[in-house]
Amino acid sequence: GQQLNQSPQSMFIQEGEDVSMNCTSSSIFNTWLWYKQEPGEGPVLLIALYKAGELTSNGRLTAQFGITRKDSFLNISASIPSDVGIYFCAGNKSGGSNYKLTFGKGTLLTVNP
């Protein structure tokens, strides 16, 4: 079963507000990724983190790979209506040659214009 705990489960915010969500694991992951999924579509990659402590930005999005390798967070600044969707964290243990992803249950983000 899934090993990643993602919180919060849902958020309802006003346009312009900043958003923060995080993901924790009981075991170490060597890569953390954040995806966004809209209804009826597949996950779209937002940010990939490959090194413990790494802080990476992609426009208004910023994500960090925790030092312990057991957590990651994603921040969205100055939210806009098109940020609506489900945000998933995913990790892989990249041991040997298998990089299958383990996902959290997602954070549903609603932005009120």
Add this chain to the structure above:
Amino acid sequence: DTGVSQDPRHKITKRGQNVTFRCDPISEHNRLYWYRQTLGQGPEFLTYFQNEAQLEKSRLLSDRFSAERPKGSFSTLEIQRTEQGDSAMYLCASSYWGGLAYTDTQYFGPGTRLTVL
């Protein structure tokens, strides 16, 4: 780069029927993954290929499921004797793996939504 494509996007079938889904990965990607996603959950790993070799299968992949990637390009996922519990979104992802120095970042297709009546 046209992205990962999947066909069909939607499939409605009756219990007991067989269904087959196709995935075309990003060109030059040598790894291809299948995941299943049910409502309110994140995707769960089913199986993956490196070139034409199927290297791992999840315990979620029962004997009624079979996946192939005959020429190391597109892949098919077949479900035989479908059950209502098979209703889900089936997602395909691809990546390029060039050795241990590579990060194997996975890019997903739009998915096939299966409904079993």
